[in-house]
Amino acid sequence: MIAPGAAPEGIGAPIRRVEDAKFLRGAGRFVADITLPGELHCVLARSPHAHARLRAIDTAPAAALPGVVAVFTGADMAADAVGAMVALWTVGCADGSAMAEPPRWALARGTVRHVGEALAAVIARTRDAAADAAEALRVEYDILPAIIDAGAALARDAPQLHAAAPGNVCFRFTRGDEAAVRRGFDSAAHVVQLSLVNDRLIGAAIEPRALAADCDAGTGRLTLYCATQVPHHVRQLVAEQLAMPLDNLRLIAPDVGGGFGYKGKHYPEETIIAWAARRLRRPVKWVASRSESFIADLQGRGHQTKAALALDASGNFLALRVETIANLGAYVSTFGAAIPSAIYSALLAGVYRTPAIFVQSTGVFTNTLPTDAYRGAGRPEACYVLERLADAAARKLAMDRAEIRQKNLIAVTAMPYRTPIGPTYDCGDFAKVLARVLESAGYAGFARRREAAARAGKWRGFGMAVYVESSGVAPSRLAVALGARTAFFESAQLRVQPDGGIQAMLGTHSHGQGHATTFAQILASRLGVPVSRIAIVEGDTDQVPFGAGTFGSRSIAVGGSALDRAADKIIAKGRLIAAHLLESAPADVTFAAGTFAVAGTDRRVGLDEVARAAYVPGNYPAGLEPGLQETAVFDPANFAFSNGAHACEVEVDVDIGAVAVLGYWAVDDFGTVINPMIVEGQIHGGVAQGLGQALHERCVYDGANGQLLAGSFMDYAIPRADDMPMMVSEFEESQPCTHNPLGAKGCGEAGAIGAPPAIVGAVLDALAPLGVRDVEMPLSPARVWTAINAARQAGAADDRP
DSSP: OOOTTOOTTSTTOOOOOTTHHHHHTTOOOOGGGOOOTTOEEEEEEEOSSSSEEEEEEEOHHHHTSTTEEEEEEHHHHHHTTOOOBOOSBOOBOTTSOBOOOOOBOSSOOSEEOSTTOEEEEEEESSHHHHHHHHHHOEEEEEEOOOOOOHHHHTSTTSOOOOTTSGGGEEEEEEEEOHHHHHHHHHTOSEEEEEEEEEEEEEOOOSSOOEEEEEEOTTTOOEEEEEOOSOHHHHHHHHHHHTTOOGGGEEEEOOOOSOOTTGGGSOOHHHHHHHHHHHHHTSOEEEEOOHHHHHHHSOEEEEEEEEEEEEEOTTOOEEEEEEEEEEEEESSOOTTTTTIIIIIHHHTTTTTBOOSEEEEEEEEEEOSSOOBOOOTTTTHHHHHHHHHHHHHHHHHHHTOOHHHHHHHHBOOGGGOSEEOTTSOEEOOOOHHHHHHHHHHHTTGGGHHHHHHHHHHTTOEEEEEEEEEEEEESOOOHHHHHHTTBSSOOOEEEEEEEOTTSOEEEEESOOOSSSOHHHHHHHHHHHHHOOOGGGEEEEOSBTTTSOOOOOSOTTOIIIIIIHHHHHHHHHHHHHHHHHHHHHHTSOGGGEEEETTEEEETTSSOEEEHHHHHHHHHSGGGOOTTOOSSOEEEEEEOOSSOEEEEEEEEEEEEEETTTTEEEEEEEEEEEEOBSOSOHHHHHHHHHHHHHHHHIIIIIOOOOBOTTTOOBSOOSTTTSOOOOGGGOOEEEEEEOOSSOOSSSTTOBOOOTTHHHHHHHHHHHHHHHHHHGGGTOOOOOSSOOHHHHHHHHHHHHHTTOOOOOO
16 A cells, blocks of 8 residues: 655656656657668558459569568568467357457468558668569459448358458357346337447557567577567567567567557567568668558457447336447457457446346458557447437436436445446446536536527537446456456566665556656655656566556556555565664564654664665675565456546537537546546547547548548548647546555546547537437538538428527
C-alpha cells in the first residue's frame, strides 16, 4: 500500500511529465533517427490488387539496377524455412471446433489477399535506389474476385479467401444463456431493436512504423529496433518464425510516437527485416511512408450488429440479444479474433443489471487489411451498442434518458457483481458518476438552453453515455482459458544504487503515456526518493524483465503493481540492514518517507545510507547478500473495471448538416489516480479519437475491386484542434480497485469508449423533432443532411427547432 508521509511529488500529485523536455528540444530517439554503420535500406513491393494469384515475380530487372544488394520474395523465405505468422489469441467456436487460422506469410506465397500485402523486399544501399528497383519488378497476376463487406462475404456465392476457412468464416462465437434470453423476450412488454455499424478506423499515429535490424557477424545474434508497444511479444513471435533461440534476438523499442493498440501487434515487416539482416549479415532498415502506412497498418473496429433489448412495462431491462458480424480482414492478426469475441462480449452487460444476455459474434475474412486493437479494442463497440439501445428504449417508453439509465444501473451495494455474461465487477458507483456528470453538464437546465437556441434557429441536442471497461489487461489464467497463447503478467526490477538513486526496469513500454513520470511517482510515494533521482527503463529486452507490454490500459494497474511489490521487497531488505545499523530488532524498525526509524526513539537512518551500506559490506548483517535490488511479478486476479459517465451538448446546422460540439463533460472512476494532469491528458486524447470516429473518420474500400479509397489524410479525416470542444473532466476515486495494491484502474481508453455514443446520442436528440432516428457513424455533414432530407420527404419532420 501507499506509504504514509509520501513525497509531495508522489501519488496524486499533478507534476509535469519529466520526459517532455527532450521531445520539446527535438532530442527524442525514434527508429528513423537510428543510423547503423553500413546500413542497407528496404522497400517493400506491395500488391496493387485485393485478391490475386501470383503467377510469377521476375526480380532480375530490379536486381540489375545500381545500388541494389538483394531482392527477396516469399520463395526465398520459404527456402529458409521461415514460418507463418500466428495469432496470440485463438477463439473457440460455438460447436466446440477451433477457429480457422489460415497461414499468413511475411512475404506472400502464391496468393495476395489485400491491397498492400507485401510480395517482395528490395534491399539497396539507399532508399531511393530500393524504391526505383521495387518499381522495376515484373509481377504477373491472375486477378481474382474480391469481397469487401463482411456480411456479403457470408453469402454462398461469395469469393472464397482461404481453403481452410469455408464460407469465409474464421469463428462463430457465442456467450450467455440463449434460453433465458428467449424467455425474457417472451415476457417483455416492450422490445427495441437496432441495426448498427461500427465502421473501420485507421490508427494514424504521428510516427509511422519503422524497423532496423543488425546482425553480429561473429555470433549471428540479431538486434531488432522496432517501433512497437510490446517488445517481448514481438521478440517471441519473430524468433519463432525464424526458428531461432530467444537469446539470439534482442529487441529494442526506443522512443515511439504513439501506438493506439495497432503498434502493439506483430507485423510481417518485423520478420522480413530481421530475416534479411540475418541472411545478408548487414544492417537493414525500413521506415514506412505515410501512404504506405494506410495500406500496411492494422485497422480497427469493423462491426455490423443487430441488437435487441427487452423491457418490462416499467422500463426495467429484461434481456439483451446481440448478433455481430466482425470484419477480420484477410488474415487473423495477433489479437484480431479475440477482440470482437471474448473481449467485446465480456462488456455487453455494461453498467446495467440485465438478467439475461446472449451474444453471437461471427468473425469473417474479407479482402481488406486485417483488423486488431484500436484504442478501446472491443469496449467502445460494446458501449455503443448498449448506450444506443438505452436511448432507443427511453424514446419508446417516453422516459427521460437519464431516468431509464438510473433505473437499470447496477447498485454500488450489489458489488461485487457477477454479470450474466461472465465477468465480476469488484467495485464501482455507476449511479454516482452519472449523477455527477449530469450536474456538471447542467442537464437540468438543458431544456431552457434548447429553447433559447431554437429561438435563434439552432437545433440543439444533449447526449450521455455510461460505460464500464475491462482495463488492466489481463488475468493470465482467465485469458489462457479464453484462448490466449501468452501470459499477461508484468515484471519490475528495482535497483537502489549506492548513492540512493533508483533504477526501475519494466516490461511495459511508454509511447506517450508518461511512464517515466508516473512510475517514478509510485516509487517516490513508496520509497521517499525524489522523482529526479529515479530512472525508468523500458523497451530493451536485454535489460528489462519479461512483460506483456503496454496496451489495454494496463501499465499502471499491472506494471505499477509489480513496481509496488518490488518496492515492498526493497523495504523489507532495507529494514534488515537498517536494524543492523541502528542496533535494533528488525521488528522495531519502521519505514516512512525514505527513512528507517526505531519506533519510539529518535534513532533513524535514510534509504541512501542503507543503500551505501548494502554495497559496502563492512558494516552489514551476517548472512545477507550484498546489494539492494529486487524483482517482482504481478499477475492480477481480475481485470480492473474502470467506469464513468460522459455527456456532451451539440448544435446542428440543419441547412448543411454540420455538427458543432459545444461542450463535453466526463466523470471517470480510475481508482487511485497517480497523476491527475497526465490522466486528464489521456481523457482528452481518447475523446478526440472518439469524436473522430463519431463525426469524421471513415475507412472506405471500393466494393468492386478492394482498393482503399481513404488512402491519405485528404480522404481520411482525423479531428483537428478546432474540432475539440470545451471539456470538463473529473475523477471519482471513492472506489479503488480491490485486487491490486495501488487500487488503480486503467484510464487510456475511456474517452474513446464514452465519446461516440454520447456524441451520436446528442446529435440524434437534436434531430429527433425532424424524425431522424439514426445516422451511421461518422456523422459527416453529408450524412446528417441526407438523413434530415429523407425524414422531411417521408413527412416525419417538424421544421421548427
